[in-house]
Amino acid sequence: MSDWHEEETYKSMIQISTSALRFTLFANGGAAVALLTLVGATADSSCKLEDVSESLGFFLAGIFLGGIAHIFAYLTQLALHQENMNRPVNPKHTGWLHMAILSSVISLFCFCIGAASGVKAFG
Numbered sequence: 001m002s003d004w005h006e007e008e009t010y011k012s013m014i015q016i017s018t019s020a021l022r023f024t025l026f027a028n029g030g031a032a033v034a035l036l037t038l039v040g041a042t043a044d045s046s047c048k049l050e051d052v053s054e055s056l057g058f059f060l061a062g063i064f065l066g067g068i069a070h071i072f073a074y075l076t077q078l079a080l081h082q083e084n085m086n087r088p089v090n091p092k093h094t095g096w097l098h099m100a101i102l103s104s105v106i107s108l109f110c111f112c113i114g115a116a117s118g119v120k121a122f123g
Contacts, residue, residue, distance in 0.1 A: 017073065020104060021066065021073060021104060023108075024062060024065070024066035024104055024111070025063060025066040025067070027108075028059045028060075028062030028063045028066060028107065028114070029059075029063050031111065032059040032063070035052055035055060035056055035059065035118055038122075039051075039052055052122075056114070057114075058110045062108075062111050062114065065104075065107035066103070066104070068103045069103035076100055079091070079092060079093035
């Protein structure tokens with residue numbers, strides 16, 4: 001594989017992972033805001049904040065995990081940089097990378113569970 005191809009592949013992987021990290025934050029954050037807005041708009045009806053607190057909790061956990069994933073992503077890049085400079089790094093970048101991926105996936109699951117719980121609360 002040519003150096004150009006490797007470099008472009010790496011750049012595209014960074015872009016895709018950045019988009020995925022942003023999605024976890026925006027999806028969970030947007031859902032939390034939308035849920036609170038909907039509860040506020042229907043304050044006179046039977047739907048109360050207590051009814052959607054479980055859903056809101058999952059969205060907030062998703063936001064937290066998205067933030068943690070961003071920190072792990074930074075640590076991945078820092079470790080990669082250190083490795084490229086032939087400096088000793090412990091743990092290696094793969095450890096941080098796996099933690100970033102795991103945090104992102106769990107954040108996405110929080111969004112799915114929160115959405116399902118919210119629909120159930122209004123259903």
